[in-house]
Amino acid sequence: MESDEVMLTVRITAGERALLRRLAQGHRSDVSEVVADGLLDVLPTLHCTPDAHRLLAALTRPAPCAQTVWLPADLADLLAPASTRIAQTTGVRIDSSCMMLGAAVRLWLGQDPQVLAEHLSTMHEGRPAALAAA
Numbered sequence: 001m002e003s004d005e006v007m008l009t010v011r012i013t014a015g016e017r018a019l020l021r022r023l024a025q026g027h028r029s030d031v032s033e034v035v036a037d038g039l040l041d042v043l044p045t046l047h048c049t050p051d052a053h054r055l056l057a058a059l060t061r062p063a064p065c066a067q068t069v070w071l072p073a074d075l076a077d078l079l080a081p082a083s084t085r086i087a088q089t090t091g092v093r094i095d096s097s098c099m100m101l102g103a104a105v106r107l108w109l110g111q112d113p114q115v116l117a118e119h120l121s122t123m124h125e126g127r128p129a130a131l132a133a134a
Contacts, residue, residue, distance in 0.1 A: 006076040010035075010102035011063035016109045020067065023113075027120050032069040037123050038108040038116070039075060039101065046082055051107070052089040058106035059099065071101075079104075 012020070024034045045051045079097045082104070087093040094100045109116070 004073050005070045006073050007068060007070055008076065008098050008101050009066050009068045010098055010105055012065050012067055012102065012106060012109070013061075013063055014065050016063075016106060017065050017067055019109055019113060019116075020105075023116060023120060026117060027124060031067065032071065034120065035067075035069045035101075035105055036071055036075055037120055039071070039078075039104055040123070041119050042104050042108040043078060043082055046085055046104075047089070049089055052086050054110075055086060055103045055107045056090055056092055058103045058110070059094070061106070063102065063106070069101075076101075 079100045083094045083100045
């Protein structure tokens with residue numbers, strides 16, 4: 001059976017998990033959709049050396065909570081090239097898609113919550129009403 005979504009588990013803090021839930025509620029979506037939107041927001045920035053190093057720093061902070069999310073397969077497939085980009089920039093290879101996603105989500109969530117909400121609103125503006133409500 002073939003699926004168009006991939007299940008991944010990421011390690012985050014309780015505060016980050018609560019923020020993800022608040023963002024999801026505020027945009028009438030689920031946590032997986034917010035994580036996918038956050039990944040789309042942060043992946044293009046990872047070619048910059050400062051952001052690549054901040055992503056690695058996100059991996060070193062303790063993250064006691066596990067959060068399972070579903071990502072579109074095409075989006076999950078971008079985690080490996082992002083990891084390669086991080087390795088080229090920093091010399092450190094992230095071999096796990098879950099670790100890469102967790103670090104990217106933590107980097108994204110490290111922004112001001114108001115900025116995150118604004119980015120999500122901008123990303124959802126162009127969606128048809130039926131998709132935005134789903």
